[in-house]
Amino acid sequence: MTDLVGSVRQFVAPERVDLTFDRKASAVRSLDKGLVAGVGVVDITPRPGVPKGGYAAMSNFGNGFRTRLRVRSFYIYQEGGEPVVIVQADLHAGSSIIRDKVAERVAEKTNIESNNICMTCTHTHAGPGQLLDSDFYNAFASNKPGLDVQLYEFVVDKIVESVLAAYEDRKPAKLATGKIDVWHATRNRSLIPHLSNPGKVDKTNIYDAINPNLYMIRIDQKNADGVFYPRAAISSFSIHGTSVPVAEKSNNADVWAYISGGLQSKISQHYDAPWSAVHGAFQGTHGDIAPNIKEGQAGFVESRRLGLDIADKAWTLFQSLEGDLCDCVNLGSAIREVDFYNEAVKYPGSIASRPVVGTALTAGAFENETPFLYHAPLFKHGSSSARWLFTQGEHGHKRWVGSYLQLLVLPKKEFPHNRQLQVLTIGDFMMLALPFEVSVEAGRRLVDSVGRVLGAVNGDKKEVFVTSLANGYTGYAVTPEEYARQYYEGGHTIYGPKTTPFLADQFAKLTSDWLIQGDFADLPHHKALTFKVCRYFEKQAPDELLVASALGVPTYHAGEESCWRFSFFERPPKELDFSIPLVRLECRDEKGLWVPLLIDGEEVDDQGYDVGLYATDVVDNSGRVKYQAVWYNPRLATVGTESSIYRFVYSDQINSNEITSAEFLGATD
Template sequence: MSVTRSSCICRWLASIGVLIVIVGLAHTAWPFLFFPRQQLDITLTPPLSASQNPHPVAGIAERDITPPIGMPKFGYSAWAKAADGFRTRLKARAFYLHAPGQTPMAIVQLDLGTGSLPLHHRVAERIAQKTDVPAHALSLLVTHTHSGPGQYLGSDFYNVFGSNKPGFDPALFAFLSKQIADAVIEAYSSRQEARFAVGQSDIRGYTRNRSLAAWANNFPGRQLQDDDSIMAVNPTMTLLRIDQRQGDTFVPAGALSLYSIHGTAIPPFTRPYHADVWHWISGVLEDELTTTAPGFIHGAAQATHADNNPAWHEGQRGDLEAQRIGVALGEHAVQLFHSLAGQLTRELDTAVASRQLNVLEQIDTQRFGLCERAIVGASVAGAANGDEVFPISYLPFLKEDWPRRFFTDNCQGVKQWMLSKLQLLLPKERFPHQALFQIIRVNELVLVPLPWEVTLESGNRLRSAIADTLPVGTPWKVEVSSLANGYFGYAATPEEYQRQYYEGGHTLYGPHTLDFLIGQSVHLSQDMQQSGDILDIPRKQTFSLLSHQYFPERKQAATPPAGLQWQGQPELQQGEPASGPYWRITLLATPAERLALTSLHLGIHCQGQPVATDDGAALQLQWQRQGTAQDEYEIRWYADTEETHTGCKFAIAATRSGPTTLSPAIP
């Protein structure tokens, strides 16, 4: 009986394995066989002449980058769902900095899943006509939310497999590049004399290491402890505070912060756009200063997060947990921001070095063991801890900690290859291969943006190596920012790679990827110390990408959505345990393909006064169904149920400055 049962299980597992291979082959092949190619030609021209300022200046601005309904989403790959609306808006927050006699720079924080090299270059191309920021002094940092759009990346591999639908979307790319560029241009235009302060402090308890056994492999003989999952994280929050002159005084204008936490508190299979925990990390500080510093902007971006997940409570992952964790981190940002009030200085000393490398070509400096082509590990299909999908995540070869035991003498070592040698049918040029390395210095802050997801220990080694290149005598604060300006998968340490957890399987260029990142970053930092700013980016570049447009063609895009009409009465719903109760009402409005979410404005009015807007997380727009002339939407208000809301009304305006239409009152 036991033999028969065992044989059945083996046949069942074998059948599933064959099915996965067939589906994988079909999913891999058809975009490469049938999608047209979109060619992006980018020319990086010199910007305007640097503005002449007697004092250091800064400008800060933001733009809404929430795409239309129906777009594929990046981060959870095939497990993602196309967007049906938004729970929080996605933002681009731009920080312009310029000290007299130094290179003007712009650092942009984006509520996106990852950076993109062509997106970086297109934004640089756009802003050159209206700002003095050169391409090498622009950096795009991201939050790595898994509830934002995909289809704008610089490689076919991630445009096809990073989202729930394949292909590069030229219209989405144009939308994002314009919105981001407009934020930088406004930041440049709003520049004022400024004061600056940089600080760091630690907070634990809201992140955990999701791959403990792989992390522990860095320390031979070490026994895992009960609190290791909470302790084996990067707890440091780094914050740059900027105050601008207003009349005879300086007032808080903005802050850029970095912290290490995966944007995955919102789980797979959810539909709305969502900035995840980052909405609250940014928003709590902004709300704190609403009264004393109207228009204050806080952009929070990734540090070294690759194996650091949000510490959600078991079985409660979702909106409420994202809020709990994000608010706690946001309150920590408030404390850190206020602690810097006495450290503000008029001094601004900056430098920036940028070098673009094609890892498929001969590199003048050493490769440090980097493999000559990318290979995807089988454990990537098994997914990361916390995102397992039955039965795929538990199958032999696909599950974590299943390294290759034989034939390990190739460059990829112990990695189990996804689809084995069939992967070689995908040309190496279809994988990410153009990498932008940067070192950015702002006073004692040294920022190292990299297009890899960097694990905790990889980040520790990177920071230490960069710190060793810096002049002694300054209390340098070095931080690495993952996924900046592009996406190359993960960077695990060689020791972590040996265990082939998700992070090791997703380290595309082999076990010495971190050695390569350290070597190239150190080389770039040393060049910057010796020669000053480094501009090593090709002036003209072409990207050829498999394309498919999901972004809707708005035939009446110039016309504000008309015919907004509330239907029925507001109703109280209990909602899901992970998101909580809410008031809902139906809205009839412009069809989704013509509804520009960036111009629409939702709110709640109580006793004739606005009490909530869709800049927060209290209001959600959700597409329901297509109608003859109008589509049906549901608007939700996640209100405090302990308060009385009788008489409150939903409000909507087709544009931010347009007339408001009020709903029937809450009974």
């Protein structure tokens, strides 16, 4: 009843918050010589109880984590210019209100200008929602509406921490860029719209109609001994973060956990470097691209298989770049905020004057369909959801949800319209960053548009690529031909069939202006925005009388992923920080002492793939919550491990002690 009252209140008289942003000039003049680079990694895993973003109304509240959510920031600076900072976040999307606030805060302590920072994402559908830059998507991208201010501040703080860490980590560096094709890890989930594009042939199948390119920037740093060692890789690849099913309640980075972690492990095992390697991988043109999971087998087994396969390809590319490393690269950046509403007024017909939601959007994407609606008349993708009469309006073939009633129910002011478009150059790469989910063919048209501009200026040849959902969220961008078929992606192209041509023109202008002016930020010096709010991430002061305690003996559970589970009571999630290490496995050594369990030289703990932590609905009389720590795939420990006696160790962060489980024998079935 309380939830119902809260939902009604949120709709009728929502609480609002005002946010302000100031674009500040950087306060530091760099004295670094040559090429320098640095890396900063920070955990952003939220505590249980926060709505997850990505699956709209079908999303769940997070109940813990299976793999960690992280922010990885990369600082690159060449003497005499401006730096480039790429922020890679395990989130559903970038967000301009996060990017702008981070830029404002780091400018006070660094040489980083606002145009230098790009916030990319993995587009995992298993991270927190309530962080986007419009009321519309904060309401409909997850299962609850509103901007969670406490969560927003938490994420901003963490990203600022990671950027400053990258800045402080800077050392003389060498850099190389390259790409490799990755096949069979993805497939096109909307083949019929894709084949509607000129030049596509019917024999094209779902495995060919993809963007196979994995782009990489390799960074080596100079150590105190004068030797350069591998430090990081930054990658872009096109794959939806949907290999884990909608029913999964844990926070996790989906396939991206394995893409990033798999390459990190390969680098660390191959090179005797004085630091840990970092791999930040983010989206490409994934709009119509799904992970190539086996039919009906969405989950962590398939996610791991695909992610590690992609990581293997990334490792091949990483090694191949060793001979191309250089200590002098061209860097550049430009960003422009474009008001789509103003552009529609200034240039009638260039873009729809207001967003509209199509029935195909509400039916859901292929393999993640909305129950009932996906097969309902007027909603089912294709001939049912596309209009074939009266298609001359600014939204063309789109069948509107609720017809013209939508204009009243979904106010124009709540949609995203001030959109940040950005170009960054790093060596031979030029990255086009935009807040849309871009289809494969739409991405090619954006690249071609910018390529023509570059080619007209001294024959400049850059490897141009697109990263989707950078610096915000605005739904999809598909080609006019794809849009006319009104599959999910077209129904979610809220600015109509001219979205991609409009974006292509905007990026051509942005690139042309950058070539003439050099680095710039065409952004307001001050912004004041207001948002509807929600409060799920609020933290409570810890009850000093509550103490964690183990509950019973760990139990073994067979299944697709066999596992051991350890239950214990601990204070409620709102009193805890889930972004720190909490659970690890230990084993007895030959002397009978407890030591960290290692597999392939890496500790088995909640920083990897196979240790999760979850809150349950069970609460004891003192108010403590029952939690489960889970060790998945314990059979991996039988390879090269002499011990078969294990235990869980949980860190009680409030009382600064550790809770251990009873010892248990490794699984043998």
